[in-house]
Amino acid sequence: MKRCRRSHMVESSPRLWPYSPTNSPRPLPQGSIFYSSKGICEIIAPEMPDSETISLEQLRDYIANHVFEDGSKLSEKIDLTKRRPLLISGELANPYRLSDINASDMPIIPVRLENICRTWADNLDARDVQPGVHHVTLARSPGWWEVTYLTLLELPEMKRLVQWLDGPHANTWLPKRLAEGNIRLESDMEIGNPTLEEISWDGVTEKVTVEMPASNGPTLDLSSIMVPINSRQGCYNSRGRIIRCTHYPQSKFHEDLFRRGSSFKWGDLLSYL
DSSP states (O other), X not given: OOOBOXXXXXXXXXXXXXXXXXXXXOSOOSSOEEEETTEEEEOBOOOOOOSSEEOHHHHHHHHHTOBOTTXXXXXXXXXXXXXXXXXXXXXXXXXXXXXXXTOOOEEEEEEEEEEEEEEEBSSOBOSSSSSOBOOEEEEEEEEEEEEEEEEEEXXXXXXXXXXXXXXXXXTSEEEEOBSSSEEEEOOOXXXXXXXXXXXXXXXXXXXXXXXXXXXXXXXXXXXXXBEEEEOSSEEEEETTEEXXXXXXXXXXXXXXXXXXXXXXXXXXXXXXX
């Protein structure tokens, strides 16, 4: 039997994974998992590649060699040869939400963002609750690091999941390829991120004042990874500062900050290929 995640649930069904719009997208997995509509199972990572970078094909091989508790490989469960990487930094990494939108079977693998951060989109998705939920987008942040997640999907399913973020407003979210920052494999779920106090602000520029932890996994090819980006407005602008998801959870952000600032335009937040 494959051991299914039970740290957040009594059974393995994704419908039993905790989810609340006011706390979205938390809680997220605490390691590598295999998601399916029938259950959520832990998968064990193979030895980390020792190269500085890996190609798309090497990434597929690395993910394919994850194993279930019974020793079977992920490659025996699903065919990854036609799948491509999608960064899932918000609700698309929450198993309850994936079940809610009838997502296909997929691995969910931790990765580290470097010099880019997760931040709240400056618009609301009111499908589940009023006034709505802020989804997660990305922004430039020199010196920053944090853990998020990546999956492999065939292109039609990737397109469908990104379009789900749109809600009733088509083309609010677009799949983009980043031209800056780093995304690398990560095996240490405890690397954390800079605290709010470790980011200085001179009125113009934010600067992380602590050193980034040494890498323990290779950098991925940014040109191969699709990233959902909010293109309707961008992200929230708090008097020139970025509001990072790890510092301000959904409800705290909405209640304490939202509508007290303006928007960063999405094209100014990052460079894209």
